[in-house]
Amino acid sequence: SRPKVFVPNQIPEQALRYLQEHCEVDYRDAEEKLSDAELIAGLQDAEGLMIYSRQKIEASILEHAPRLKVISNIAVGYDNLDLAELTKRGIMGTNTPGVLTETTADLAFSILMAAARRIAEADHFVKSGQWEGWKPSLLLGKNVYGSTLGIIGMGRIGEAVARRAKGFDMNILYYNRSRKPDAEAGLGVIYTSMDELLQKSDYVVVLVPLGPSSTRLIGEREFHLMKRDAIFINVSRGATVDEQALIRALQEGRIAGAALDVFEKEPVDKNNPLLQMRNVVTVPHIGSATLETRSKMAEKAARNLVAGLSGQIPVDLINPEVIPSASSQKKWG
Ligand code: GLV
Ligand code: GLV
Numbered sequence: 001s002r003p004k005v006f007v008p009n010q011i012p013e014q015a016l017r018y019l020q021e022h023c024e025v026d027y028r029d030a031e032e033k034l035s036d037a038e039l040i041a042g043l044q045d046a047e048g049l050m051i052y053s054r055q056k057i058e059a060s061i062l063e064h065a066p067r068l069k070v071i072s073n074i075a076v077g078y079d080n081l082d083l084a085e086l087t088k089r090g091i092m093g094t095n096t097p098g099v100l101t102e103t104t105a106d107l108a109f110s111i112l113m114a115a116a117r118r119i120a121e122a123d124h125f126v127k128s129g130q131w132e133g134w135k136p137s138l139l140l141g142k143n144v145y146g147s148t149l150g151i152i153g154m155g156r157i158g159e160a161v162a163r164r165a166k167g168f169d170m171n172i173l174y175y176n177r178s179r180k181p182d183a184e185a186g187l188g189v190i191y192t193s194m195d196e197l198l199q200k201s202d203y204v205v206v207l208v209p210l211g212p213s214s215t216r217l218i219g220e221r222e223f224h225l226m227k228r229d230a231i232f233i234n235v236s237r238g239a240t241v242d243e244q245a246l247i248r249a250l251q252e253g254r255i256a257g258a259a260l261d262v263f264e265k266e267p268v269d270k271n272n273p274l275l276q277m278r279n280v281v282t283v284p285h286i287g288s289a290t291l292e293t294r295s296k297m298a299e300k301a302a303r304n305l306v307a308g309l310s311g312q313i314p315v316d317l318i319n320p321e322v323i324p325s326a327s328s329q330k331k332w333g
Pocket of ligand 1: 053
Protein backbone atom coordinates (compact mmCIF):
# COMPACT_ATOMS: atom_id res chain seq x y z
CA SER A 1 0.00 0.00 0.00
CA ARG A 2 1.06 3.57 -0.59
CA PRO A 3 2.76 5.44 2.28
CA LYS A 4 0.68 7.90 4.28
CA VAL A 5 1.91 11.46 4.27
CA PHE A 6 0.69 14.53 6.10
CA VAL A 7 0.80 17.91 4.34
CA PRO A 8 -0.66 20.40 6.83
CA ASN A 9 -0.42 23.48 4.61
CA GLN A 10 -1.20 24.62 1.12
CA ILE A 11 1.41 23.62 -1.48
CA PRO A 12 1.51 24.36 -5.21
CA GLU A 13 -0.64 22.16 -7.48
CA GLN A 14 2.07 20.23 -9.29
CA ALA A 15 3.84 19.12 -6.13
CA LEU A 16 0.53 18.01 -4.66
CA ARG A 17 -0.30 15.95 -7.75
CA TYR A 18 3.12 14.29 -7.64
CA LEU A 19 2.60 13.38 -3.99
CA GLN A 20 -0.89 12.04 -4.69
CA GLU A 21 0.50 9.79 -7.43
CA HIS A 22 2.89 8.15 -4.97
CA CYS A 23 1.32 8.47 -1.55
CA GLU A 24 -1.91 8.58 0.36
CA VAL A 25 -2.00 12.29 1.19
CA ASP A 26 -3.72 13.92 4.15
CA TYR A 27 -3.77 17.43 2.70
CA ARG A 28 -4.94 20.60 4.44
CA ASP A 29 -5.42 23.43 2.01
CA ALA A 30 -4.63 26.03 4.68
CA GLU A 31 -2.19 28.96 4.86
CA GLU A 32 -2.14 29.19 8.65
CA LYS A 33 0.43 27.38 10.73
CA LEU A 34 -0.95 24.40 12.64
CA SER A 35 -0.93 24.26 16.43
CA ASP A 36 1.20 21.51 17.93
CA ALA A 37 -1.98 19.65 18.92
CA GLU A 38 -3.30 19.71 15.35
CA LEU A 39 0.07 18.64 14.04
CA ILE A 40 0.24 15.73 16.48
CA ALA A 41 -3.28 14.64 15.54
CA GLY A 42 -2.26 14.53 11.88
CA LEU A 43 0.89 12.56 12.65
CA GLN A 44 -0.78 9.55 14.32
CA ASP A 45 -0.12 7.20 11.42
CA ALA A 46 1.87 9.36 8.99
CA GLU A 47 5.12 8.06 7.53
CA GLY A 48 5.94 11.33 5.80
CA LEU A 49 5.52 15.00 6.70
CA MET A 50 6.01 18.00 4.44
CA ILE A 51 6.21 21.40 6.13
CA TYR A 52 7.35 24.99 5.85
CA SER A 53 10.21 26.14 8.07
CA ARG A 54 8.01 28.08 10.52
CA GLN A 55 6.77 24.71 11.88
CA LYS A 56 9.04 23.70 14.75
CA ILE A 57 9.64 19.96 15.13
CA GLU A 58 10.96 18.84 18.49
CA ALA A 59 10.94 15.70 20.62
CA SER A 60 7.55 16.66 22.09
CA ILE A 61 6.04 16.32 18.61
CA LEU A 62 8.09 13.36 17.46
CA GLU A 63 7.11 11.20 20.41
CA HIS A 64 3.55 11.26 19.04
CA ALA A 65 4.64 10.27 15.53
CA PRO A 66 5.57 6.59 15.87
CA ARG A 67 5.57 5.79 12.15
CA LEU A 68 7.32 8.88 10.84
CA LYS A 69 10.23 8.15 8.48
CA VAL A 70 10.80 11.38 6.55
CA ILE A 71 10.31 15.10 7.27
CA SER A 72 10.60 17.19 4.15
CA ASN A 73 11.18 20.89 4.80
CA ILE A 74 10.04 23.25 2.04
CA ALA A 75 12.97 25.62 2.71
CA VAL A 76 16.72 25.69 2.51
CA GLY A 77 17.05 26.53 6.22
CA TYR A 78 16.22 23.77 8.68
CA ASP A 79 16.82 25.31 12.08
CA ASN A 80 13.17 24.39 12.82
CA LEU A 81 14.11 20.70 12.94
CA ASP A 82 15.80 19.15 15.94
CA LEU A 83 18.14 17.06 13.81
CA ALA A 84 19.65 15.10 16.69
CA GLU A 85 16.15 13.98 17.70
CA LEU A 86 15.29 13.05 14.12
CA THR A 87 18.44 10.97 13.78
CA LYS A 88 17.94 9.28 17.14
CA ARG A 89 14.51 8.18 15.97
CA GLY A 90 15.71 7.09 12.52
CA ILE A 91 13.83 9.89 10.75
CA MET A 92 15.32 11.45 7.62
CA GLY A 93 15.21 15.23 7.22
CA THR A 94 15.45 17.01 3.85
CA ASN A 95 15.56 20.61 2.58
CA THR A 96 15.40 22.44 -0.76
CA PRO A 97 18.76 24.04 -1.59
CA GLY A 98 19.61 25.42 -5.02
CA VAL A 99 16.16 26.20 -6.40
CA LEU A 100 15.72 29.34 -4.29
CA THR A 101 19.26 30.69 -4.51
CA GLU A 102 18.77 33.35 -7.20
CA THR A 103 15.34 34.41 -5.94
CA THR A 104 16.64 34.95 -2.43
CA ALA A 105 19.66 36.85 -3.75
CA ASP A 106 17.25 39.08 -5.71
CA LEU A 107 15.42 39.88 -2.48
CA ALA A 108 18.64 40.55 -0.57
CA PHE A 109 19.71 42.97 -3.26
CA SER A 110 16.30 44.62 -3.47
CA ILE A 111 16.14 45.45 0.22
CA LEU A 112 19.79 46.55 0.19
CA MET A 113 18.92 49.02 -2.56
CA ALA A 114 15.65 50.00 -0.93
CA ALA A 115 17.51 50.95 2.25
CA ALA A 116 20.31 52.71 0.36
CA ARG A 117 17.95 54.85 -1.73
CA ARG A 118 15.18 55.13 0.87
CA ILE A 119 12.62 53.60 -1.47
CA ALA A 120 10.04 52.61 1.15
CA GLU A 121 10.26 56.06 2.76
CA ALA A 122 9.97 57.77 -0.62
CA ASP A 123 6.96 55.68 -1.59
CA HIS A 124 5.23 56.60 1.65
CA PHE A 125 6.20 60.25 1.15
CA VAL A 126 4.58 60.47 -2.28
CA LYS A 127 1.47 58.43 -1.52
CA SER A 128 0.74 60.32 1.68
CA GLY A 129 0.66 63.62 -0.20
CA GLN A 130 3.80 65.15 1.35
CA TRP A 131 5.52 65.84 -1.97
CA GLU A 132 5.40 69.58 -2.54
CA GLY A 133 8.09 69.89 -5.16
CA TRP A 134 11.65 68.97 -6.05
CA LYS A 135 14.17 69.93 -3.36
CA PRO A 136 17.94 69.62 -3.50
CA SER A 137 18.15 67.71 -0.25
CA LEU A 138 15.00 65.64 -0.56
CA LEU A 139 15.47 61.98 0.45
CA LEU A 140 19.20 61.86 -0.08
CA GLY A 141 20.47 58.31 0.04
CA LYS A 142 23.71 56.43 -0.24
CA ASN A 143 25.51 55.11 -3.31
CA VAL A 144 25.41 51.42 -4.02
CA TYR A 145 27.50 51.56 -7.18
CA GLY A 146 31.21 51.38 -6.42
CA SER A 147 30.79 50.90 -2.68
CA THR A 148 32.01 48.02 -0.48
CA LEU A 149 29.81 45.04 0.27
CA GLY A 150 30.60 42.60 3.09
CA ILE A 151 29.00 39.17 2.81
CA ILE A 152 28.89 37.09 5.98
CA GLY A 153 28.26 33.50 4.91
CA MET A 154 29.47 32.68 1.40
CA GLY A 155 27.17 29.81 0.48
CA ARG A 156 25.12 29.54 -2.67
CA ILE A 157 23.07 32.62 -1.87
CA GLY A 158 26.15 34.61 -0.85
CA GLU A 159 27.76 33.88 -4.20
CA ALA A 160 24.56 34.85 -6.02
CA VAL A 161 24.52 38.18 -4.15
CA ALA A 162 28.19 38.68 -5.07
CA ARG A 163 27.36 38.16 -8.77
CA ARG A 164 24.77 40.91 -8.54
CA ALA A 165 27.18 43.19 -6.67
CA LYS A 166 29.75 42.79 -9.45
CA GLY A 167 27.30 44.44 -11.82
CA PHE A 168 27.29 47.43 -9.47
CA ASP A 169 31.10 47.54 -9.48
CA MET A 170 31.19 46.90 -5.73
CA ASN A 171 34.26 45.80 -3.82
CA ILE A 172 33.20 42.53 -2.29
CA LEU A 173 34.58 41.23 1.00
CA TYR A 174 33.42 37.99 2.53
CA TYR A 175 33.72 36.06 5.73
CA ASN A 176 32.95 32.35 5.89
CA ARG A 177 33.94 29.43 8.07
CA SER A 178 35.90 28.01 5.16
CA ARG A 179 37.58 29.95 2.37
CA LYS A 180 36.04 29.75 -1.10
CA PRO A 181 38.94 29.76 -3.60
CA ASP A 182 36.57 29.25 -6.55
CA ALA A 183 34.50 32.29 -5.59
CA GLU A 184 37.69 34.29 -5.05
CA ALA A 185 38.99 33.36 -8.50
CA GLY A 186 35.67 33.54 -10.31
CA LEU A 187 34.03 36.53 -8.67
CA GLY A 188 36.98 38.48 -7.32
CA VAL A 189 35.61 38.39 -3.79
CA ILE A 190 38.16 38.98 -1.01
CA TYR A 191 38.32 36.87 2.13
CA THR A 192 38.74 38.86 5.34
CA SER A 193 38.34 38.33 9.06
CA MET A 194 34.92 39.16 10.43
CA ASP A 195 36.28 42.30 12.11
CA GLU A 196 37.95 43.63 8.98
CA LEU A 197 34.77 43.02 6.99
CA LEU A 198 32.70 44.93 9.55
CA GLN A 199 35.16 47.84 9.67
CA LYS A 200 35.42 48.27 5.90
CA SER A 201 31.96 47.54 4.50
CA ASP A 202 29.35 50.10 3.49
CA TYR A 203 26.80 47.28 3.37
CA VAL A 204 26.94 44.18 5.55
CA VAL A 205 24.69 41.30 4.54
CA VAL A 206 24.19 38.21 6.68
CA LEU A 207 23.52 34.96 4.82
CA VAL A 208 24.65 32.25 7.22
CA PRO A 209 22.40 29.32 8.08
CA LEU A 210 21.22 29.44 11.70
CA GLY A 211 22.94 26.94 13.98
CA PRO A 212 24.65 26.89 17.37
CA SER A 213 27.77 28.60 15.99
CA SER A 214 25.83 31.37 14.23
CA THR A 215 23.29 32.22 16.92
CA ARG A 216 23.71 35.93 17.73
CA LEU A 217 26.79 35.99 15.54
CA ILE A 218 26.23 39.74 15.14
CA GLY A 219 25.88 41.63 18.43
CA GLU A 220 26.94 44.74 20.32
CA ARG A 221 30.65 44.34 19.54
CA GLU A 222 30.04 43.76 15.83
CA PHE A 223 27.77 46.82 15.47
CA HIS A 224 30.46 48.90 17.21
CA LEU A 225 32.96 47.83 14.57
CA MET A 226 30.75 48.83 11.66
CA LYS A 227 31.00 52.22 9.93
CA ARG A 228 28.60 54.87 11.16
CA ASP A 229 27.11 55.15 7.69
CA ALA A 230 26.87 51.38 7.12
CA ILE A 231 23.63 49.59 6.30
CA PHE A 232 22.99 46.18 7.82
CA ILE A 233 20.99 43.58 5.86
CA ASN A 234 19.67 40.27 7.19
CA VAL A 235 18.16 37.63 4.92
CA SER A 236 19.15 34.54 6.95
CA ARG A 237 17.33 34.05 10.25
CA GLY A 238 16.50 36.61 12.90
CA ALA A 239 18.43 34.75 15.57
CA THR A 240 21.78 35.19 13.80
CA VAL A 241 21.59 38.76 15.13
CA ASP A 242 21.19 40.09 18.65
CA GLU A 243 18.10 42.15 17.81
CA GLN A 244 18.32 44.31 20.94
CA ALA A 245 21.90 45.21 20.02
CA LEU A 246 20.73 46.10 16.51
CA ILE A 247 17.99 48.32 17.90
CA ARG A 248 20.47 50.12 20.18
CA ALA A 249 22.97 50.57 17.34
CA LEU A 250 20.24 52.19 15.23
CA GLN A 251 18.89 54.32 18.09
CA GLU A 252 22.36 55.60 18.90
CA GLY A 253 23.22 56.26 15.28
CA ARG A 254 26.12 53.82 15.32
CA ILE A 255 24.96 52.48 11.96
CA ALA A 256 22.91 54.28 9.33
CA GLY A 257 20.14 51.83 8.62
CA ALA A 258 19.00 48.28 8.18
CA ALA A 259 17.05 46.08 5.79
CA LEU A 260 15.47 43.04 7.35
CA ASP A 261 13.64 40.05 5.90
CA VAL A 262 13.85 38.08 9.15
CA PHE A 263 13.31 38.80 12.83
CA GLU A 264 14.00 37.19 16.17
CA LYS A 265 10.26 36.64 16.54
CA GLU A 266 8.02 36.20 13.50
CA PRO A 267 5.58 37.78 13.05
CA VAL A 268 7.40 40.71 14.58
CA ASP A 269 5.74 42.32 17.64
CA LYS A 270 3.73 45.39 16.72
CA ASN A 271 5.59 47.45 19.32
CA ASN A 272 9.07 46.40 18.16
CA PRO A 273 11.07 49.68 17.92
CA LEU A 274 12.40 48.61 14.51
CA LEU A 275 8.94 49.24 13.08
CA GLN A 276 9.09 52.90 14.14
CA MET A 277 12.38 53.61 12.37
CA ARG A 278 12.29 55.29 8.99
CA ASN A 279 15.81 54.10 8.18
CA VAL A 280 14.83 50.45 8.56
CA VAL A 281 13.28 48.57 5.67
CA THR A 282 11.20 45.60 6.80
CA VAL A 283 9.75 42.78 4.73
CA PRO A 284 7.97 39.69 6.10
CA HIS A 285 10.34 36.76 5.43
CA ILE A 286 9.78 36.71 1.66
CA GLY A 287 13.27 35.74 0.46
CA SER A 288 12.07 32.88 -1.71
CA ALA A 289 8.58 34.26 -2.36
CA THR A 290 8.01 34.10 -6.09
CA LEU A 291 5.39 31.88 -7.68
CA GLU A 292 7.95 30.04 -9.80
CA THR A 293 10.43 29.42 -6.99
CA ARG A 294 7.84 28.36 -4.45
CA SER A 295 6.62 25.78 -7.01
CA LYS A 296 10.14 24.49 -7.55
CA MET A 297 10.75 24.28 -3.80
CA ALA A 298 7.56 22.28 -3.24
CA GLU A 299 8.37 19.93 -6.13
CA LYS A 300 11.87 19.34 -4.78
CA ALA A 301 10.43 18.75 -1.31
CA ALA A 302 7.88 16.30 -2.75
CA ARG A 303 10.58 14.35 -4.59
CA ASN A 304 12.69 14.19 -1.43
CA LEU A 305 9.73 12.90 0.54
CA VAL A 306 8.81 10.20 -1.97
CA ALA A 307 12.44 9.12 -2.38
CA GLY A 308 12.88 8.70 1.37
CA LEU A 309 9.64 6.75 1.70
CA SER A 310 10.51 4.41 -1.14
CA GLY A 311 13.82 3.31 0.36
CA GLN A 312 16.10 5.65 -1.56
CA ILE A 313 18.45 8.25 -0.16
CA PRO A 314 16.87 11.65 -0.89
CA VAL A 315 19.26 13.99 -2.75
CA ASP A 316 18.80 16.67 -0.10
CA LEU A 317 19.16 14.51 2.99
CA ILE A 318 20.39 16.76 5.81
CA ASN A 319 21.14 14.09 8.43
CA PRO A 320 23.07 11.42 6.47
CA GLU A 321 24.14 9.89 9.80
CA VAL A 322 20.61 8.46 9.99
CA ILE A 323 21.66 5.94 7.34
CA PRO A 324 24.29 3.57 8.75
CA SER A 325 26.04 2.92 5.42
CA ALA A 326 26.15 6.62 4.54
CA SER A 327 27.66 7.56 7.89
CA SER A 328 30.31 4.86 7.72
CA GLN A 329 31.18 6.15 4.25
CA LYS A 330 31.49 9.60 5.74
CA LYS A 331 33.75 8.34 8.48
CA TRP A 332 36.26 6.85 6.04
CA GLY A 333 35.76 9.33 3.19
C1 GLV B 1 13.30 30.17 4.06
O1 GLV B 1 13.53 30.97 4.94
C2 GLV B 1 14.19 29.12 3.70
O2 GLV B 1 15.03 28.72 4.52
O3 GLV B 1 14.07 28.61 2.58
C1 GLV C 1 21.64 28.24 0.12
O1 GLV C 1 21.32 27.58 -0.85
C2 GLV C 1 23.00 28.49 0.62
O2 GLV C 1 23.74 27.52 0.80
O3 GLV C 1 23.34 29.67 0.84
